[in-house]
Amino acid sequence: MTIMEPLEIGILSKRNKGFTGKIKRYYEKKGHSVKIFLEGNLSIDNSLLEKDFYILKSKQLFYLYAAYFLDSNNVIVIPDTYISHIFKNRVESYFSLQKKGFLTPKVYMGNAKSFKSQLSINEFPLVQKPIMSSGSKDIRIIKSINDLDLNSEEVIYLEKYIEGNHYLVYFIENETCVCEKKPLANEHQKVKIITNDYEIEQLTLQWKEIYKLMFGHLDLIRERSTNKLYIVDVGTFPEFSNWKGSIDPIKAIGDSILFKYQLLKGN
Amino acid sequence: MVKIGLIIDNYHLEKKVMQFLEYCRNIAEVSIYVEEEYLLDFSGNKFNEDIFFAKAKGDLVLSIVKLIEESTQIPVINSSKGIFLAFNRFLNSVLLRKAGINIPDFCLLPLGLMPPFKEYIIKNIIDQKNYSFNPKINKEEGNLKVIDIRALEEAEGINAKYNHLYYQEFIKSKWEYKIYTIGEELYFFKQLPILVNPDKMKSRTEIPNIPEIAEMAHKATHILDLEISSIDFLKSKEGIYYLTDINSSPNFNYLKNGPQIVGDYLISRAKR
Numbered sequence: 001m002t003i004m005e006p007l008e009i010g011i012l013s014k015r016n017k018g019f020t021g022k023i024k025r026y027y028e029k030k031g032h033s034v035k036i037f038l039e040g041n042l043s044i045d046n047s048l049l050e051k052d053f054y055i056l057k058s059k060q061l062f063y064l065y066a067a068y069f070l071d072s073n074n075v076i077v078i079p080d081t082y083i084s085h086i087f088k089n090r091v092e093s094y095f096s097l098q099k100k101g102f103l104t105p106k107v108y109m110g111n112a113k114s115f116k117s118q119l120s121i122n123e124f125p126l127v128q129k130p131i132m133s134s135g136s137k138d139i140r141i142i143k144s145i146n147d148l149d150l151n152s153e154e155v156i157y158l159e160k161y162i163e164g165n166h167y168l169v170y171f172i173e174n175e176t177c178v179c180e181k182k183p184l185a186n187e188h189q190k191v192k193i194i195t196n197d198y199e200i201e202q203l204t205l206q207w208k209e210i211y212k213l214m215f216g217h218l219d220l221i222r223e224r225s226t227n228k229l230y231i232v233d234v235g236t237f238p239e240f241s242n243w244k245g246s247i248d249p250i251k252a253i254g255d256s257i258l259f260k261y262q263l264l265k266g267n
Numbered sequence: 268m269v270k271i272g273l274i275i276d277n278y279h280l281e282k283k284v285m286q287f288l289e290y291c292r293n294i295a296e297v298s299i300y301v302e303e304e305y306l307l308d309f310s311g312n313k314f315n316e317d318i319f320f321a322k323a324k325g326d327l328v329l330s331i332v333k334l335i336e337e338s339t340q341i342p343v344i345n346s347s348k349g350i351f352l353a354f355n356r357f358l359n360s361v362l363l364r365k366a367g368i369n370i371p372d373f374c375l376l377p378l379g380l381m382p383p384f385k386e387y388i389i390k391n392i393i394d395q396k397n398y399s400f401n402p403k404i405n406k407e408e409g410n411l412k413v414i415d416i417r418a419l420e421e422a423e424g425i426n427a428k429y430n431h432l433y434y435q436e437f438i439k440s441k442w443e444y445k446i447y448t449i450g451e452e453l454y455f456f457k458q459l460p461i462l463v464n465p466d467k468m469k470s471r472t473e474i475p476n477i478p479e480i481a482e483m484a485h486k487a488t489h490i491l492d493l494e495i496s497s498i499d500f501l502k503s504k505e506g507i508y509y510l511t512d513i514n515s516s517p518n519f520n521y522l523k524n525g526p527q528i529v530g531d532y533l534i535s536r537a538k539r
Contacts, residue, residue: 045374068361107310109306109309
């Protein structure tokens with residue numbers, strides 16, 4: 001590997017601990033300079049343009065805004081801004097996955113009154129998710145119409161609840177790590193590592209290839225009645241807190257980001 | 268008879284489209300999808316209209332438009348991309364600037380930081396709701412600082428959604444230029460800026476085509492994928508026109524024969 005000139009790297013992240021903090025230290029040990037842009041110090045203006053490239057760790061709206069601003073000023077952002085945006089927006093994500101042939105749960109949108117007057121009781125239970133989100137934050141099961149606030153005019157997004165086994169699947173390059181988890185549990189909760197689930201591994205690698213991703217994660221459910229695999233959530237930059245693969249995720253992802261940067265810069 | 272689908276919210280249905288519906292019902296079959304009453308089933312909708320017109324910009328409206336785009340060949344005006352970009356002020360600023368359109372300098376800063384321009388206007392970042400510009404004007408050391416109260420509420424109010432403010436450099440202009448775009452047709456007006464006279468219609472007059480504005484308007488609608496829009500421009504003391512606002516759901520009642528012009532345009536764009 002050729003020796004790289006020290007780089008000025010920005011990380012767009014909602015926190016400075018966890019994976020963000022670790023990758024910062026990894027790059028600093030290699031001689032690079034790294035600044036983490038948290039919400040409170042994220043000024044989206046020309047001052048951002050001084051870095052060599054940015055890592056889009058968090059997909060919250062203002063980090064996406066920053067990433068689009070950087071893209072438009074020809075500053076490299078990794079992972080890809082547009083793909084990150086699509087997977088942050090559940091509606092966009094649904095259509096994108098459908099178009100690529102992946103199985104996703106049925107989706108409904110409307111306000112509580114529309115659900116009450118028009119949705120069959122047979123459709124329950126459902127899962128309420130924020131439109132702009134990923135992960136398990138603010139997700140809840142709606143067992144019946146009584147779980148919705150009928151006085152609210154807010155438009156809500158509901159997915160059909162799939163009965164079955166829930167999986168969190170990480171991948172870094174061509175290595176996958178399949179974890180079985182409790183329904184709606186977040187990435188950090190206790191999981192059971194599953195080995196040799198060829199179907200899940202192939203689905204994950206297929207997703208990776210189609211979207212040209214270097215790393216990421218999928219939340220899957222294998223429906224009990226049909227044995228079919230549904231994608232219920234996607235992420236372009238998880239914390240890898242339950243990763244049990246053979247490679248060190250910090251080193252592998254840190255190096256693949258630098259490799260991607262060189263590739264994009266060369267182009 | 269052409270079938271027109273109108274995707275709308277209660278506010279626009281009650282206040283903005285009466286004449287439009289009256290006209291269209293004579294020349295087309297009109298079905299109405301009201302945001303507050305519609306249950307969107309992503310897998311179960313069967314649309315048989317020849318054209319859709321979205322006259323609102325809420326989340327459900329956007330998703331209905333997206334579903335029609337993804338699952339049918341029926342034209343929708345405006346597109347989901349156009350609606351989304353028009354109400355995302357920061358994103359459209361980024362795209363328009365990149366395309367070489369004159370827009371005032373802008374930035375998005377955390378609360379407490381000041382922009383690098385002396386005179387500025389703070390605008391709401393996501394202009395998705397049905398409420399009007401509500402300016403508060405301050406003068407500090409002779410410099411104008413205008414704050415749209417909506418922007419402050421979004422960043423500092425009880426239900427604050429974020430902690431940033433969008434700053435746009437203030438352009439002093441004698442007139443505000445309002446352009447309606449319907450397909451390739453442009454309609455030009457000027458009026459006193461709202462900060463000078465809040466009753467915008469009182470001073471509004473139709474004006475001849477201004478080529479610099481026309482070029483920017485065509486370019487902007489192409490970049491943002493908008494077929495029907497209204498666009499605001501200001502003219503600096505150096506004589507440069509700046510695009511300051513773009514709206515995907517304009518009130519075309521202000522346009523002479525606006526409802527007919529829009530109705531006829533929809534018919535012309537209907538699926539054959």
